[in-house]
Amino acid sequence: MFKPMKLVAFMLACSASFSVTAEEKSVAITQIVEHPALDSVRLGVKEELIEQGFVEGENLKWQYESAQGNPTTAAQIARKFAGESPDVIVAIATPSAQTAAAAARNTAIVFSAVTDPVGAKLVKNLDKPGKNITGTTDMLPVKKHLELVKRLVPGIKTVGTIYNPGEANSVTIVELVEQTAPELDIKVIKAAATKSSDVLTAARSLVGKVDAIYLPTDNTVISAAEAVIKVGEQNNLPVIAADTDTVKRGAIAALGFNYYDVGRQTGAMVALILNGKKPGDIPVQGVEKMELYINPGAAERMGLELPTGILEEAKEVIK
Structure with a gap:
């Protein structure tokens, strides 16, 4: 089992032993789709690199491309970056990480916001990833999420969840939801959305069948979260999210990570690699x-x- 706090101490110790040279380094960012959570990761990476002494236009070349939710485009971006051989490729979210790993076998890769790096076949071992890749995982505490749903919706019997079966991270999370929900006497109904334009139809298919909707960190679904929120508002159907940025967009609640902080952690790992x-x-x-x-x-x-009392427990109450 990996131990995040020990790694933080390890990274700080390593950071102290290296110094930034005047030589320009290069970082290429590939992101599967633009939505607030993943955008926060990218911002965190960039600002952590600045704090570590790597500044765009001074000693750092920074590239960024989004696949706009298209796996074929993600593969094209990965091949392009592999051909350019930057010092580090940062791959944000599972689909981008998988395409980068397949295309760039001789370039350092740091993934971020990947739910299950082993299941996605990015690494074989979390403690010793080996080869040219490492990164950060945002595996969700599914049981805590379902406990929050049950607390918010007393007497809940059935929860709906929307996901893209083509995203390995989403399949992993939905499997965990299905395994965990019976412990809380909750039945799960799934709705598939293979592209963002399918999300509204998937949400509507759950109306009348579920007592609440739980949105996992599925990139396809979160990029179109407003569609689900609209269905929730029109049908008195509570929508609870796995990521906190979606609460700002209109979901009722989330117990999640601050994805900017995930980006800062990722950026610290990138800095270690840039330093050797x-x-x-x-x-x-x-x-x-x-x-x-x-x-x-x-x-x-x-x-x-x-x-009663839940607002006092919140890190942030959205006005």
Whole structure:
């Protein structure tokens, strides 16, 4: 089992032993789709690199491309970056990480916001990833999420979840939801959306069948979260998310990571590699810190009365 706090101490120690040279380094960012959570990761990476002394236009060449949710485009971006041989490719989210790993076997890769790096066949071992790749995982605490759903929606019997069966990270999370829900006497109904334009139809298919909708960190679904939120508001159907950025967009609540912090952790790993560390020698890092976000206005629009005292527990209450 990997130990994030030990890795942080390890990274700080390594950072102290290296110094930035005047030689320009290059970092290429590939991101499967643009939405607030993944955008926050990218910002965190960039700002951590600045703090570590790598500044775009001074000693750092920075490239960024989004696949706009298209796996074929992600593969094209990965091949392009592999041909350019930057010092590090940063791959944000599982589909981009998989395409980068397939295309760039001789370039250092740091993935971020990948739910299951082993299941996605990015690494064989979290503590000793080996080869040219390492990164951060955002594996979700599914049981805590379902406990939050049950607390918000007393008497809940059935929860719906929307996911893209083509995203390995989403399949892993939905399997965990299906395994965990019976422990809380909750039945799960799934709705598939293979592209963002399918998300509205998938959400509508759950109306009348479920007591609430749980949105995992599925890139296809989160990129179109407003469609699900609209269905929730129109049908008094509570929508609870796995990532905190979606609460700002209109979901009722989330117990999740701050993806900017995930980006900062990723950026620290990138800095180690730019300073000479081999990616395969850096353990994959997890995220332990959880934050509760609540949107009272969203709860009212979806016909849900929030439990007493929950606002006082929140890291942030969205106005």
